[in-house]
Amino acid sequence: MTLEVEVFWSFRSPYSYLATPRIAEMAARYDLDVKIRPVYPLAVRVDGFFERQDPRWPMYVVRDVFREAQRLGMTFGPPRPDPIVMNMATREIAKDQPYIRRLTHLGQLAAEQGRGIPFICEVSRTIWGGETPGWDQGDHLAKAAERAGLDLARLDAQALAEAERIEAAIQASHARMDQVGHWGVPTFVFENEPFFGQDRIDTLIWRLEQHGLTAR
Secondary structure, three states, X not given: OOEEEEEEEOXXXXXXXXXXXXHHHHHHHEOEEEEEEEOOOHHHHOOOOHHHOOOOHHHHHHHHHHHHHHHHOOOOOOOOOOOOOEEOOOOEEOOOOHHHHHHHHHHHHHHHOOOHHHHHHHHHHHHHOOOOOOOOOOOHHHHHHHHOOXXXXXXXXXXXXXXXXXXXXXXXXHHHHHHHOOOOOOEEEEOOXXXXXXXXXXXXXXXXXXXXXXXX
């Protein structure tokens, strides 16, 4: 029996990027229906999120994600530009968020077209892999989309034409996260049980095995 796992995932989350190889491996190896549900980052979803955090937290995250990338054998570097528009000195989040809105809308469309996993893998590596400065310029995203089996120009046109519907789908994913009792990414959900973080994939698989998970 095919089991279903929801994956709440953000293009601005380095931990989401670090989870992508395992997500792809899990979907390929097991009889699973892995539903990618792109969401906006907490900095955009929750007003004043960064203002309420301990100022030591961002520096720890930076250290930890570099360490995790090394452990996982993944390339990593700060995104240039940041997918969200933010004043790092004041922690103020701009109201207009062209990068993350575009990325999240494109991710939603890719998921609807059955290419969610390859799209998040290719695009997040372009953003977070540390090898593509100016990921938003030139043909970087177009090539990432092509590697995922998609045409970026067509996706952008569809995203513009269906912006209201796509935004509603993303907001529904936010509501679904609230329903299952979590807020962070990546969060994996199986039968309404959340598993938060790229370091909980083994725990998720353990739970799936209890419900009859089989290899393909």
